[in-house]
Amino acid sequence: MNLRQCEVFRAVMELGTVTAAAERLHVTQPAVSKMLAQLERELGFAAFVRNRRRLLPTPEAEALYREVRRAFLSLDYLTRVACDLRHLRQGNLVVAATHIMGSHYLPEVLAPFLERHPGLRVSLQSLDSPGTAQAVLTGRADLGISQFEVPAPGLRSEVLCTPDTVCVLPPGHRLVGEACVAAEALAGERFIALAAVNPLRAAVDSMLEAAGAVPRTVVDTPLASTACRLVMQGTGIS
DNA sequence: CAAAACAGCGCCTCGGTTAC
């Protein structure tokens, strides 16, 4: 039973005659007649009783019609969804982003975006940078915003901004107020480091090593926001 | 030079029409 047969069957059920069904479907009466006969052969039962000039549906046809009508409602729904997607009125956008991006930067961007596209829904996934790239690569996310570039075949990336690297200090620390913190000044400090997976970690490590100021790393974390909270608690500097 | 991609051709099926 194909879609065309369903269309023909529905038209005959609703209009009662092959001729009227043909008019609705913009084909000739024989086309509908032939399609109906083919459908009945495939179904293995008669859908209509030929009663002089009328076609009377059998109980099997009545039952089938209920299902066919339901199928066409689903088809109409699909058509509307496709139309909405075409005009960006509806859909689900999955964005993978690092925690700091998802909690601070993205909300400011998403608010005006969702105002422009009220039918859209956005799913935010909080991941580290390699996880963000992996999510996009495997199709679990439509786009990702990571802290650093993760080169991978099949991924297209662009730099959105290049922010400064800063030293995070707890209130009252001796270095608070300095316009620039020299690497040497960090010697012996309790240090909250970024996890080794972050390329910034290697850059900071080599910079401190070159300055001969190796701090005491007490915690390492993949999340900059966690590092900041640890600094707030007085665990160390970051 | 082998494998992959492409184009052309004939055959078949499907859905349509006209004529009856």
Next chain:
DNA sequence: GTAACCGAGGCGCTGTTTTG
């Protein structure tokens, strides 16, 4: 409602061209 016919499109086969 049916028979005969027509055109479009899918599919498989074959030969040619391109590519690594």
